[in-house]
Amino acid sequence: MKKIQILGTGCAKCKKLAENAEAAAKQLGLEHDLVKITDINEIMKYGVMMTPALAIDGDVKSVGKALSVDEIKAFLK
Amino acid sequence: MANECACMGAPTLIFSCSGAADVGEVADRAARMLTKEGLGRMYCLAGIGGRVSGIVKTTEAADRILVIDGCPLDCAKNSLDQAGIGRYNHLQLADLGLAKGQSPANDENVSRAAAQAREMLGAGCLTMALPSAKA
Structure with missing residues (x-):
């Protein structure tokens, strides 16, 4: 199972990234667990200084962008 | 700490070699000085070397x-x-005449490094513009 982590404090861009990540995983028929990490101290443990960020299985793939569904699918494949 | 949104503009990052020699310490202190001044944010060079995904x-x-x-x-x-x-x-601090092994990390050398760094970050232009703005 893929663990999809959305790092962001909950602003509009963070929510959009979470929505798109959920859609991407569903479109790929991927068994997944989407986790929203909203605590800034927890976010900083990833070394990330900008949000939203996307991590997959703990590996940060993107920082500072609300990626599109297709962009996220490319990371999930 | 409050959950502040961190989705504003992309940051200016400052990396220092922070090496063991005197000039490594000068570089390190200059980077920390610029961070305190708000000109950028010192960031972890070891995270780049270690390929820490969030830092990269x-x-x-x-x-x-x-x-x-x-x-x-x-x-x-x-x-x-x-x-x-x-x-x-x-x-490159050697370009400022700060030779390895002969440049202690004192305030004078750190200030020299920081002054050049400010100029490279564009802050030197702001400082120069202030007096003429008053005139």
Whole structure:
């Protein structure tokens, strides 16, 4: 199972990234667990200084962008 | 700490070699000084070397990057190059006459390094513009 982590404090861009990540995983028929990490101290443990960020299985793939569904699918494949 | 939104503009990041020699300490202190002044944010060069994904991706997304190397070995610059991050300004302290082993990390040398770094970050232009604005 893929663990999809959305790092962001909950602003509009963070929510959009979470929505798109959920859609991407569903479109790929991927068994997944989407986790929203909203605590800034927890976010900083990833070394990330900008949000939203996307991590997959703990590996940060993107920082500072609300990626599109297709962009996220490319990371999930 | 409050949950502050961190989705504003891309940051200016400052990497220092922070090496063991005197000039490494000068580079380190200059980077910390610039961070305290708010001109950028010192960031972990070890995270680049260690390929910590969050640090590498944040660096790739940075608005501007300043790399400060204490000596001509250019360890910090090479670290970023090897991580595929080639878009940065590079300050080499030897170019300022700060020779390795002969440049203690005192306030004078740190100020020299920081002054050049400010100029490279564009802050020197602001400082120069202030007096004429008053005139």
